[in-house]
Amino acid sequence: MLANPEAEQAWNEFVRLYHDIIFRVAQARGLQAADAEDVTQEVFVIVSRKVGGFDCAQPGSFRGWLHKLARDTAIDRLRQPAHHLGAGGSQMLRALKQHFVTEDTATLWDVEVKREQLLRACDHIRDQFSETVWQSFWLTAIERLSIPAAAAQLEKSPGSIRVARCRVMARLKKEVESDDRKFPL
Structure with a gap:
């Protein structure tokens, strides 16, 4: 669905489902809100370019692919010189970079996905x-x-x-x- 450029409804649903997840994961990586929003938008741009090449028959899920894109995009943003956090010399900077590169965000991603599912489900059943x-x-x-x-x-x-x-x-x-x-x- 997303591979079709005319699938506006599918894109709107995709953005609604994943925006907050990607944003919170980017913030958890150490980005400020504006940078986390930039990362979120950048991930959507990358998905729009690459979703046609995503092979559903390959091992791994779409969610896993999206998680890797979000994580890698946030890490790339953190590596940019204008976004280094705090001061502490080059040794501190290397330690921070290593932390952000090796820290596993899979658990955070899963928690955020489950949170979105719960909130969406609550919205759907509330009036029942x-x-x-x-x-x-x-x-x-x-x-x-x-x-x-x-x-x-x-x-x-x-x-x-x-x-x-x-x-x-x-x-x-x-x-x-x-x-x-x-x-x-």
């Missing part, structure tokens, strides 16, 4: 539940409030909080699985 059921889930699963504390805050029994949270979590799981099949991150 009453406010109390949604708050039971949100307070306990997302904000990590204890079940007794959430029950007290919502003036419900701990059992009803557990049931509500389980209902939302089950629906959320189905939504994420469905989303993975439609447009895998």
Whole structure:
């Protein structure tokens, strides 16, 4: 889909899905917001040029390919003289460069992908539940409030909080699985 230059809707969806992930990974590499945004845009330009040559039959996923592009682009940005961080002499600069080159961002990438999936799925299912059921889930699963504390805050029994949270979590799981099949991150 992305290889087709006329696939504006696919590109818009792709940018919506990956913009924040790429941006946060670039910032985690040590870039300031403006530089992280530049890296994000540069990654999109590279994808637009190279996506036609991406072979889905080859080992590795599109997400893995995109992660490598984002990581390498952020590292390249960090290597540019105008973007060196702080002062500390050439020894410190070499240590920083080595840190940014060898630090594995795969875990960070996976966390950001999962975060985007969760937020997108929450947006899609939010209106399927009453406010109390949604708050039971949100307070306990997302904000990590204890079940007794959430029950007290919502003036419900701990059992009803557990049931509500389980209902939302089950629906959320189905939504994420469905989303993975439609447009895998």
